[in-house]
């Protein structure tokens with residue numbers, strides 16, 4: 001069973017961004033499977049790197065639209081992004097040092113952060129972006 005099952009309540013009504021969120025869900029699910037199947041540390045490390053890289057890519061896209069449309073909640077939204085990137089980079093550093101193992105708690109943190117961020121923070125831009133013609 002996947003850790004996160006995508007459903008339409010996660011949609012932010014912008015196709016490009018929904019596609020990116022689905023990819024983030026898929027990477028987190030892949031990491032969860034790797035953890036459950038006790039894959040080699042190298043395999044899990046690569047998936048964590050993939051999660052970091054794609055999260056950065058996704059945030060750049062969202063923030064590009066914030067700047068383009070002068071989104072009023074840019075500062076607080078970007079801060080959430082920066083905090084999350086710092087957190088997952090810390091996780092990776094500790095994982096590489098061997099001082100942290102992937103655990104259900106960490107997987108739940110990733111899952112909860114993503115879902116809460118999409119549903120609580122990202123969704124706030126839906127109607128704003130839609131009115132600017134971004135759908």
Ligand code: FEO
Nearest residue numbers: 059062117118122
């Ligand atoms: Fe979809 Fe604000 O991250």
